[in-house]
Amino acid sequence: MRDFQMPGRSAVFATNGMCATSHPLAAAAAIDILKSGGNAVDAAIAGAVLLGICEPQMTGLGGDCFVLLKPAGEERVVALNGSGRAPAGLSAAALRERGLAAVPLHGVEAVTLPGAVDAFCRLSADWGRLGLAETLAPAIRYAEEGVPVAPRTAFDWAAAADDLQGAAREFYLLNGQAPRPGQIFRAPGQAEVLRRIAHEGRAGFYEGEVAEDMAASLQALGGTHTLADFAATACDYTTPVSGTYNGIELLEHPPNGQGATAILLLNILKHFDIAAMDPFGAPRAHVEAEAAKLAYDARNRFLADPAHTTRLDHMLSADTAAALAALIDPARAMASPAALSEAVHRDTIYITVVDRDRMAVSLIYSVFWSFGAGLASGRFGIGFQNRGAGFTLTAGHPNEAMGGKRPMHTIIPGMIRQNGRVTMPFGVMGGAYQPNGHARFVSNMVDFGLDPQAAIDAPRSFSGAEGMQVERGYSDAIRAELAAMGHSVSIPDTPIGGAQAILIGADGVLQGGSDPRKDGCALGY
Structure with missing residues (x-):
């Protein structure tokens, strides 16, 4: 139980249904859908699409999604890949000939086809109850009437404003400036697009005037995107990958998402007595950081479009994890994880909804970097993602950029199953x-007995390209201890990640947790 004299938030308890996400209006819209007779899929679509209006820097109709779905009355989990492909005309060789070593983050070359809308339409048809007209109604209304910009959203918006280019500046800035908290953001062009999707389904987006607006806008920027590329966009059902950790089973979306990285990370951590460590002390943060370096190195080597990922079994094997764990010095940071692991490898917004029938949806939906490529279509103002920056330009690499191919994605939805029962979408x-965040969240609960809200609230650290970032929730003494181990320690400018979760109790009670690092909440009824 938390200390009620300290800042924090209580978990939310309910029995009929629950939504946890990063903006209150989206959570409320999802609950309204449940109350009106919709199921978890209807509610998740309603909330997710509205998040594109509430948090346009994070997501939107020009983005991608991945979904894990537990059907009502079953414990199996279905995965849906709603990530778009590169336009047919994309060529890594052509980019290399231009002298590029990487796909430009804010160039038209990074814009892949938007896959989320097709996935939402497929989910609604296959699993929903209400139909798109009703589930998209909240987003249409808010896009027209406007949404007061929330504090964290305004913070992110201001940080990314300079990356907006051309038409995107007209649609996503107010008088040339990022909106302040409480200012109203409207997107009437997107309201029109959503009306077309509501009445015509995917054809209202991938064909006709909306597709023509997107294709023409991208071509004017030098892109190879064609109407045929948009029309060919299609989501795919697939099977989750999974791994076990101290009595629980972690289910992740398979490649081209990076969920296997979280499983590998936990497999490495199994070789250390994490539960015996101080949960927020330097030794645990150090071992987790070293394990993450090795797991992410494997990700960078192997994960790609599903048709090009050939080493997934190797990445998920117990032998691989054991060999990587043996490379970790519990007292010293490694200088070159890629070089050390060479011998071993030789041969993302988030929303979760649970309904009264215990259908559970774990859905993540993103434009990648803040405001994606910083580009938008000229007529309707659809922001374009920069997922193509997830490709590599290294010739022969599984994740080499190529027309018609999906890039490696960072966004990953998760689910936990215990004793054969799905207990938590998160x-x-x-x-x-994100993979480090999944592993830390699972470990917080399994190794240290934290409830979902406490596991989310707990301080975070992450070792990535910018060194080891350690949130202010850790003391200066811990940061000094980590620096003495050889880590390049800093306090990040922004909070590390954000999380949502719903625990499905065996007694029928739902318990929702929502990250205070974001504007959102968990709501139930």
């Missing part, structure tokens, strides 16, 4: 941090 936002 997700951790935060780009590259």
